[in-house]
Amino acid sequence: MSADKDIDAWLAEKGITGSDSRTRARNALEETGLTSARKVRISEPKLPRAEQVLAERFYRVCTATECQQVARASGREPLPVEPRSHCEHCGGSNNRRAEVAFLEACLRHRVRKVVVVGGSPSVREELEAKLGGQLELRMVDGTERRTAGKAQGDLEWGDLVLVWGATELHHKVSTHYTQPGTPHRHKVVHVARRGVAALLEAGITHLER
Missing domain, CATH: 3.40.50 (Rossmann fold)
Structure with a gap:
């Protein structure tokens, strides 16, 4: 029997903590059938696919102007993350x-x-x-x-x-x-x-x- 994980906690590990960012990320997972609005947990075998879905759709970015510009030019949707260490461009540095x-x-x-x-x-x-x-x-x-x-x-x-x-x-x-x-x-x-x-x-x- 496979284990499962709290979805919000898993998103938080990736810096997706703001309510808007979390909602958008969850919507992407629901659209691909990896979860549904009524579920709060996701099975661990689904996590690699969930990570792929988020990576293909979103560019995780901090609030720095330069990072925001790079995110907008990436072809993916900018997704605000916190702390800055989760920013794909600067890694918080x-x-x-x-x-x-x-x-x-x-x-x-x-x-x-x-x-x-x-x-x-x-x-x-x-x-x-x-x-x-x-x-x-x-x-x-x-x-x-x-x-x-x-x-x-x-x-x-x-x-x-x-x-x-x-x-x-x-x-x-x-x-x-x-x-x-x-x-x-x-x-x-x-x-x-x-x-x-x-x-x-x-x-x-x-x-x-």
Whole structure:
């Protein structure tokens, strides 16, 4: 004899907790014959099919504007979820949302090579892990001596240069990239805020101008 599960509890596990979202999800399950309006429980063998029905029809999304835009463009019905960790676009992470948006912006503007000047070793490793598979990255340690020649090589190589001023970055290093008069100044972005999301959002803003 198969076990069964409370439908509302199962929906809540997926972030479908609001009354409107829950009603819409239940209606989708009822339309496909997986349950009926009078039932409060569903047999566990039906759950994989129920998950498929919801995934094909709905895009589970948080309230962030960017996530909402992605959901509307997905071809599926946006379905509000709570908490944000259930959002299909960002998974509740500002960094994740910024990473996806940054990669999309780079694709639109044909940016393939990105130089990041500054940042802690752990953050540089994170950027490599999250972006390195789709972009060519050159990470410059802002605490080590950088010659003008090497900096010039970075400027010539990169399509976008992010100078992360709010992090571990010596002035003698940053000035090689930000000094007035360089013919590559148009591709240099000075980022004054900490955090991966702030870094990538500054890059997006620059590319979308």
